[in-house]
Amino acid sequence: xxxxxxxxxxxxxxxxxxxxxxxxxxxxxxxxxxxxxxxxxxxxxxxxxxxxxxxxxxxxxxxxxxxxxxxxxxxxxxxxxxxxxxxxxxxxxxxxxxxxxxxxxxxxxxxxxxxxxxxxxxxxxxxxxxxxxxxxxxxxxxxxxxxxxxxxxxxxxx
Amino acid sequence: xxxxxxxxxxxxxxxxxxxxxxxxxxxxxxxxxxxxxxxxxxxxxxxxxxxxxxxxxxxxxxxxxxxxxxxxxxxxxxxxxxxxxxxxxxxxxxxxxxxxxxxxxxxxxxxxxxxxxxxxxxxxxxxxxxxxxxxxxxxxxxxxxxxxxxxxxxxxxxxxxxxxxxxxxxxxxxxxxxxxxxxxxxxxxxxxxxxxxxxxxxxxxxxxxxxxxxxxxxxxxxxxxxxxxxxxxxxxxxxxxxxxxxxxxxxxxxxxxxxxxxxxxxxxxxxxxxxxxxxxxxxxxxxxxxxxxxxxxxxxxxxxxxxxxxxxxxxxxxxxxxxxxxxxxxxxxxxxxxxxxxxxxxxxxxxxxxxxxxxxxxxxxxxxxxxxxxxxxxxxxxxxxxxxxxxxxxxxxxxxxxxxxxxxxxxxxxxxxxxxxxxxxxxxxxxxxxxxxxx
Numbered sequence: 071x072x073x074x075x076x077x078x079x080x081x082x083x084x085x086x087x088x089x090x091x092x093x094x095x096x097x098x099x100x101x102x103x104x105x106x107x108x109x110x111x112x113x114x115x116x117x118x119x120x121x122x123x124x125x126x127x128x129x130x131x132x133x134x135x136x137x138x139x140x141x142x143x144x145x146x147x148x149x150x151x152x153x154x155x156x157x158x159x160x161x162x163x164x165x166x167x168x169x170x171x172x173x174x175x176x177x178x179x180x181x182x183x184x185x186x187x188x189x190x191x192x193x194x195x196x197x198x199x200x201x202x203x204x205x206x207x208x209x210x211x212x213x214x215x216x217x218x219x220x221x222x223x224x225x226x227x228x
Numbered sequence: 229x230x231x232x233x234x235x236x237x238x239x240x241x242x243x244x245x246x247x248x249x250x251x252x253x254x255x256x257x258x259x260x261x262x263x264x265x266x267x268x269x270x271x272x273x274x275x276x277x278x279x280x281x282x283x284x285x286x287x288x289x290x291x292x293x294x295x296x297x298x299x300x301x302x303x304x305x306x307x308x309x310x311x312x313x314x315x316x317x318x319x320x321x322x323x324x325x326x327x328x329x330x331x332x333x334x335x336x337x338x339x340x341x342x343x344x345x346x347x348x349x350x351x352x353x354x355x356x357x358x359x360x361x362x363x364x365x366x367x368x369x370x371x372x373x374x375x376x377x378x379x380x381x382x383x384x385x386x387x388x389x390x391x392x393x394x395x396x397x398x399x400x401x402x403x404x405x406x407x408x409x410x411x412x413x414x415x416x417x418x419x420x421x422x423x424x425x426x427x428x429x430x431x432x433x434x435x436x437x438x439x440x441x442x443x444x445x446x447x448x449x450x451x452x453x454x455x456x457x458x459x460x461x462x463x464x465x466x467x468x469x470x471x472x473x474x475x476x477x478x479x480x481x482x483x484x485x486x487x488x489x490x491x492x493x494x495x496x497x498x499x500x501x502x503x504x505x506x507x508x509x510x511x512x513x514x515x516x517x518x519x520x521x522x523x524x525x526x527x528x529x530x531x532x533x534x535x536x537x538x539x540x541x542x543x544x545x546x547x548x549x550x551x552x553x554x555x556x557x558x559x560x561x562x563x564x565x566x567x568x569x570x571x572x573x574x575x576x577x578x579x580x581x582x583x584x585x586x587x588x589x590x591x592x593x594x595x596x597x598x599x600x601x602x603x604x605x606x607x608x609x610x611x612x613x614x615x616x617x618x619x620x621x622x623x624x625x626x627x628x629x630x631x632x633x634x635x636x637x638x639x640x641x642x643x644x645x646x647x648x649x650x651x652x653x654x655x656x657x658x659x660x661x662x663x664x665x666x667x
Contacts, residue, residue: 148507151524152317154309154531164504172511177525179507 095221097200097209101127104200106221107211109183111192118158118180119144119198119211120221122173125166131202133172134163136181136209138198144183149176158182166202176219192216245632252639256646260593263653269587272574276567276591283563287556288599294552295603295641296610298545299634303611305538307628308618309531312338315450315624316523318389321506323347323355323496323513329521330530336367336495337523338624339377339451341425349472349490351518355498356483360509362501363388364483366493368463371421372429374412377455378405378421378439380463382482385497386445389452396443401479402461402471405439409447410623411456417441419456421466437466449625464491553645560592560652568659581657588656592649600642604630 097104107121125131136144147158158180166172174180181200190196196211214221236244277284316337324332325345335342356364365385371378383398386406396415399406407413418440423433439458447453459481461471472485498513498520500506506522513520564571571584611628618626 146504148504149522149525149528151313151522151528154306154313156528159503161504161507162502164508166508170508170512172508173514177528178510178522 095212097207099207100205101125102131102202102205102207104207104209107198107200107209108214108218108221109190109196109211110218111194111213111216112186112190113216114189115184115186117183117186117190117196118147118176119183119196120174120176120180121200121209121211122171123166124171125168128168130165130167131205132163132165134201134203136183136198136200138183138186138196140187142183142185142187144181144198147180147182149178149180245636249632249636249639252636253643256643259647259650260589263586263589263650267583267586269583269590272587273590273594276587277594280563280566283566284595287559287563287595288602290552290556291596291599291645292602292606294549295600295638296606297548298542298637298641299604299607299630300610300614300628301541301545302637303607303628303630303634304614305541306631306633307611307615307626311449311615311619311624311626313524313527315448316527318448318450319497319523320500321498321510321520322523323351323498323518323520324494326517326519329519329526332495332519333521333523333526335369336497337450338622339369339379339455341369341377344494346492346494347496347518348492349485349487352485352490352493352496353487355496355513356485358509358512360500360502360505361498363497363499365497366460367495367497368460368493370494371423371434371463371466372425373419373421373456375426375454376408376411376413377425377451378463379452379455379457380460380493381457382460384482386457388497388499390445390448392446393443394446396441399442399457399459400481402459402465402481403437403439404442405456405458405462406443406445407441408445408455408457409453411444411454413441413456415441415444421456434466447625451623454623460493467491549641553641553648556595556645557648557651560595560649561655564588564652564656564659567656571656572659585653585657589649589653592652593646596642596645596649600638604634604638607634 095106097107103124103126105122105124107119109117109119119136123133133146135146146161146164148161150157150159156177161179164172172179190213192213192215194213196213198209198211199206200209212221239247316333319337322332322336324336325347327344331342332344334340335344352364352366355361358364363384365382365388366380367385368380369377386393386398390409393406394409396406405413407415413419418438420436420438421434422429422431424430439456439462441456445453445457461473461481464471469491470489472490473480474486474489498506498509500509510520510522567588571587574584574587575581608628608630615626615628618624
């Protein structure tokens with residue numbers, strides 16, 4: 071009986087830690103999940119934000135961009151390698167069908183944010199609101215090393 | 229500081245390039261203006277250049293070679309990077325069986341012989357019937373003819389790759405073929421493909437099967453210019469496989485294919501209508517049983533890895549230029565001893581020390597300017613020659629041109645050496661006049 075009670079106490083005390091770990095890398099609402107939002111550390115006012123989006127809802131959601139608490143907007147951009155020069159071209163709003171995933175990755179897709187007031191340092195978290203039409207999801211974007219090519223927690227399931 | 233940065237980034241690219249060129253040249257030009265203020269020593273300088281033309285030619289050649297190495301290296305590297313990127317431009321999204329993206333890209337885009345696993349008929353059908361897909365072209369390689377790859381595909385791919393045919397018509401049955409712009413066959417030719425590529429190709433493996441060339445594509449600047457494109461049904465048939473269609477369909481070629489009669493394809497070129505479509509498709513089909521990648525992204529990653537090599541090469545070029553500059557300055561100091569008597573005479577008949585200083589600096593500046601201009605031209609010629617060799621060997625159209633980057637490199641070199649040319653000029657004015665007159 072005492073052992074059971076001890077195990078229950080241990081489980082209850084461990085739960086917040088598990089939830090917090092999950093909260094660091096995962097945002098969820100109405101079946102929509104955003105995992106591993108991250109950006110490389112920046113020296114200037116521009117940043118490229120990457121994340122994994124899973125549309126587990128029963129409707130098509132349209133990714134239209136993001137914005138910070140300070141009001142800076144981020145637009146969806148796609149990587150292009152034209153004439154040997156790396157560029158990011160603006161994209162229109164992007165539908166994600168029910169049950170589909172969309173990965174925003176370096177040299178692929180990204181949310182491009184301009185006009186940041188301060189450089190982003192490794193270890194910082196940038197709170198943003200990712201917009202899917204009427205549905206807005208609050209996400210903490212983790213700032214990785216300047217030369218990072220993936221979220222430090224990428225590959226872990228949540 | 230931020231406002232300067234904002235102003236700079238707000239300028240058109242051409243203005244930025246011109247401004248950078250002027251900024252780099254400014255120290256050298258300012259030095260010249262200060263040194264020559266109130267003097268016009270050109271006749272004397274011309275006489276010096278004429279009198280010691282042999283030694284001057286050696287100096288100019290040294291400067292030219294050093295500048296040409298820098299110009300040639302940067303122009304060549306850029307030409308290769310742009311050429312390989314242009315060759316991949318028409319390949320929006322490639323699907324292949326899981327494995328190495330680089331191997332799949334080299335095989336599907338640059339037609340480098342590779343042994344890669346196949347995608348199945350069910351996978352092809354899933355992609356081809358995706359509502360977001362407007363083109364799903366199978367690309368089946370493995371055969372060749374006189375060294376040219378024979379690639380199985382569909383007619384829409386030929387049109388996507390090279391537009392309208394330069395001559396003839398598109399293949400209409402499985403035994404017809406369309407030649408790349410520089411493929412070793414002419415319209416109307418009949419040929420039997422060999423199984424495999426290069427020395428290991430088995431010429432008789434497909435004996436009895438042949439294709440008739442019905443048309444020729446316009447040049448694309450890619451290895452596809454040397455390829456021969458045939459209906460994928462033809463590739464399957466010469467290998468004794470089903471041809472993707474039921475017998476009741478007769479000689480019909482092209483999609484849709486019967487998934488059960490589809491023997492497989494090493495790669496599929498996929499294209500979406502909407503601007504965002506290719507990115508959505510890449511996310512959709514990058515999964516455990518299939519990989520989906522943008523050749524441009526893989527190429528950019530490869531070029532990114534080579535960036536260190538590129539920077540090392542640029543550093544070597546700069547070191548070479550610095551070493552040559554130091555040698556030239558040392559040489560100019562020695563050369564001024566040859567002029568010593570003449571310069572001492574100048575001083576004796578009343579020329580000021582500053583005038584002599586201006587004469588020697590102008591003489592050095594003339595050698596530097598002539599050598600740098602010659603180097604720019606030599607670098608361009610060398611890069612063009614190497615580009616032609618690379619194009620012939622890889623079939624990737626590489627064009628090396630001299631751009632603002634090279635002009636700025638030369639401007640920086642000229643400016644630095646014009647400032648350093650003050651040293652031999654100063655050395656010339658510090659000499660013992662009487663001793664030089666007696667020499």
